[in-house]
Amino acid sequence: MAEPGLPEGNRPLRDLLGCLLTGLVLFFAVGCNAAPFSYPLSFSAGWNLAGNPLTTAIDVQKTFASQAAVQSVWKWDAGASRWSFYAPSLDATGTLSSFAATNGYSALASIAPGEGYWVHASAAFSLGNQSGTAYSLGASALAAGWNLAATADDISPASLAATLGGITTLWAWDNADSAWYFYAPSLAADNSLASYIQSRGYKDFGTLSLGQGRGFWVNTAGTIGSFNGTIVLGVPTQTSIKANVYSPDQGGSVYIAYGSSPGNYTSRTDTIALTAGSPVELSLGGLIPNTRYYYRLFYQATSGSGPTAEYSFHTARPAGSTFTFAVQGDSHPERVKTQFDANLYTRTLLTAAADRPDFYMTIGDDFSVDQLDPRTINAALVTERYTLQRPYLGLIGRTAPVFLTNGNHEQAARYLLDGTANNVAVWAQTARNAHYSQPASDGFYTGNTEQIPYIGLLRNYYAWTWGDALFVVIDPYWESAICVDDPFGGGPKRTNLWDITHGDSQYQWLESILTNSQAKYKFVFAHHVMGTGRGGIELAGEYEWGGQNGNGTWGFDTNRPTWRAPIHQLMADKHVTIFFQGHDHIWARQQLDGVTYQTLSEPADPNYSLFNADAYRSGDKFPNTGYTRVTVSPAEVKVEYVRTYLPVDEGPGKTSGSVAFSYTIP
Numbered sequence: 001m002a003e004p005g006l007p008e009g010n011r012p013l014r015d016l017l018g019c020l021l022t023g024l025v026l027f028f029a030v031g032c033n034a035a036p037f038s039y040p041l042s043f044s045a046g047w048n049l050a051g052n053p054l055t056t057a058i059d060v061q062k063t064f065a066s067q068a069a070v071q072s073v074w075k076w077d078a079g080a081s082r083w084s085f086y087a088p089s090l091d092a093t094g095t096l097s098s099f100a101a102t103n104g105y106s107a108l109a110s111i112a113p114g115e116g117y118w119v120h121a122s123a124a125f126s127l128g129n130q131s132g133t134a135y136s137l138g139a140s141a142l143a144a145g146w147n148l149a150a151t152a153d154d155i156s157p158a159s160l161a162a163t164l165g166g167i168t169t170l171w172a173w174d175n176a177d178s179a180w181y182f183y184a185p186s187l188a189a190d191n192s193l194a195s196y197i198q199s200r201g202y203k204d205f206g207t208l209s210l211g212q213g214r215g216f217w218v219n220t221a222g223t224i225g226s227f228n229g230t231i232v233l234g235v236p237t238q239t240s241i242k243a244n245v246y247s248p249d250q251g252g253s254v255y256i257a258y259g260s261s262p263g264n265y266t267s268r269t270d271t272i273a274l275t276a277g278s279p280v281e282l283s284l285g286g287l288i289p290n291t292r293y294y295y296r297l298f299y300q301a302t303s304g305s306g307p308t309a310e311y312s313f314h315t316a317r318p319a320g321s322t323f324t325f326a327v328q329g330d331s332h333p334e335r336v337k338t339q340f341d342a343n344l345y346t347r348t349l350l351t352a353a354a355d356r357p358d359f360y361m362t363i364g365d366d367f368s369v370d371q372l373d374p375r376t377i378n379a380a381l382v383t384e385r386y387t388l389q390r391p392y393l394g395l396i397g398r399t400a401p402v403f404l405t406n407g408n409h410e411q412a413a414r415y416l417l418d419g420t421a422n423n424v425a426v427w428a429q430t431a432r433n434a435h436y437s438q439p440a441s442d443g444f445y446t447g448n449t450e451q452i453p454y455i456g457l458l459r460n461y462y463a464w465t466w467g468d469a470l471f472v473v474i475d476p477y478w479e480s481a482i483c484v485d486d487p488f489g490g491g492p493k494r495t496n497l498w499d500i501t502h503g504d505s506q507y508q509w510l511e512s513i514l515t516n517s518q519a520k521y522k523f524v525f526a527h528h529v530m531g532t533g534r535g536g537i538e539l540a541g542e543y544e545w546g547g548q549n550g551n552g553t554w555g556f557d558t559n560r561p562t563w564r565a566p567i568h569q570l571m572a573d574k575h576v577t578i579f580f581q582g583h584d585h586i587w588a589r590q591q592l593d594g595v596t597y598q599t600l601s602e603p604a605d606p607n608y609s610l611f612n613a614d615a616y617r618s619g620d621k622f623p624n625t626g627y628t629r630v631t632v633s634p635a636e637v638k639v640e641y642v643r644t645y646l647p648v649d650e651g652p653g654k655t656s657g658s659v660a661f662s663y664t665i666p
């Protein structure tokens with residue numbers, strides 16, 4: 001006798017937390033419903049998923065023993081994690097209990113208010129209208145894991161999920177089509193429900209109500225906890241990803257449960273200790289390439305314990321894939337009101353997250369250390385620059401791994417090393433790498449292999465391939481022995497720009513990466529051409545980027561005798577598709593020798609300024625504010641400048657989330 005199906009073959013997760021305060025509140029709020037209710041109870045041939053929406057229990061024997069069409073009745077006992085079973089034929093011969101026991105079931109006697117049940121019938125039959133008092137399903141009736149449930153409420157899956165909280169997936173059975181109706185709040189939230197339903201062959205609930213005697217599966221994660229912290233994903237590969245978890249004020253332990261279907265968490269990380277104010281890194285392994293994964297963070301402490309909402313990410317794509325990534329310019333959270341508004345940054349990040357990018361790139365000047373007083377600066381103050389961004393970058397980093405690019409204001413630079421553990425360069429780079437998991441050479445990524453005392457691997461320049469594209473992040477600041485832009489604490493800038501450098505090691509690495517990649521598209525990211533100055537292609541002919549001295553004469557051969565070509569020439573020779581840069585706080589698209597120079601807008605400027613327009617003597621120029629969305633497909637690269645506005649600043653032609661300019665590259 002076949003068991004009726006559990007969605008995806010799941011079994012309840014026993015280790016989730018039970019219902020606490022939320023459940024009690026909901027129980028008292030909705031558990032005392034006394035409205036009269038009646039519903040038609042009828043069944044079709046085959047499997048029927050029904051429910052008891054009344055406050056009186058269904059006596060199974062009394063109801064079904066005399067129905068010739070009934071072959072079996074089943075109920076899932078979430079508490080015992082097993083099926084209860086009834087068959088009129090076995091009941092008639094007195095062998096029901098022994099049959100059930102032999103097969104690992106219990107004998108089914110009654111179906112309680114709010115419980116769902118399966119009926120397997122050889123033909124259609126009707127039991128007429130059932131009347132009584134309406135039962136409203138509350139959170140307290142649901143155990144963590146799988147529940148077979150029912151309610152009298154004329155309510156949609158979305159409304160039930162919103163009311164009860166903690167629901168991961170919701171399923172009902174369509175007898176006629178032999179198909180599952182499916183709903184998942186996390187998929188509805190990021191607009192991927194319809195495509196997921198289609199890809200799995202499920203059905204959309206549409207206007208279908210959960211009331212009227214229907215039974216349905218509810219998979220819950222237990223009561224959602226109040227984790228006051230953030231998750232920022234990083235270093236995605238084909239088979240792994242890291243989750244950087246940080247809470248400013250909660251300690252305890254954390255783990256992440258994950259799987260390739262919503263709510264079906266077939267794997268989990270180790271449980272590790274979390275200390276308030278200290279980031280920890282969880283490693284998710286054993287992943288399948290080119291697959292979307294769904295996860296929750298489970299937080300355990302004396303208060304606030306419980307899972308987070310469900311989030312998802314995507315593992316590395318093979319060649320031939322279509323995917324999206326997004327990139328922001330200088331966010332400057334220290335420039336409040338002039339170039340930074342917290343609500344606008346939040347809106348930009350949430351808009352970008354709704355695109356479901358595979359990852360999110362930053363371009364530098366996101367952790368501005370050089371505003372700190374050099375007389376009082378210390379490790380804790382530098383770290384605050386990195387924790388300041390966690391609530392923001394967590395908004396996108398929980399679903400899109402974040403890649404960082406070094407900026408001039410970070411002051412993460414070799415010239416500040418002093419041979420001790422206590423200097424701005426060590427503080428900045430250790431805070432960065434502790435709070436944001438970044439790549440190093442590991443088989444999927446290649447990058448800087450130099451070990452710096454008191455830091456270890458810098459993880460400042462690195463490259464990887466995703467779909468048909470090569471991604472290369474370079475760093476104009478760390479490798480130079482001389483300060484590239486403004487020195488920390490003031491003082492004069494260098495006078496000869498040949499004195500600053502990307503460094504021989506980084507250059508040779510870049511040349512080798514660009515030469516050896518077979519990728520159709522190549523993207524290079526840096527804070528700015530040379531790390532200093534204003535403009536895009538206007539600067540591309542100069543110094544080690546272009547080979548010319550400041551006066552326009554050729555200086556490359558004498559100043560970089562071991563380099564094959566200036567960086568721009570190298571990019572042109574190796575067919576770099578787009579060079580992305582920030583620093584100038586303007587969105588500008590230019591081209592030179594087949595290379596697109598894409599300068600990025602700020603993501604949080606409430607004044608929507610057009611900075612440094614004079615420095616860009618050609619190209620398409622747009623003011624702040626917004627982010628840049630790039631869709632890579634085998635046929636083309638599509639680049640879009642997505643404008644964002646505060647609600648108060650929206651109006652005709654100013655719709656937040658609209659595309660101001662786009663172009664494609666074949």
Ligand SMILES: [Fe+2]
Nearest residue numbers: 365407408583
């Ligand atoms: Fe900058």
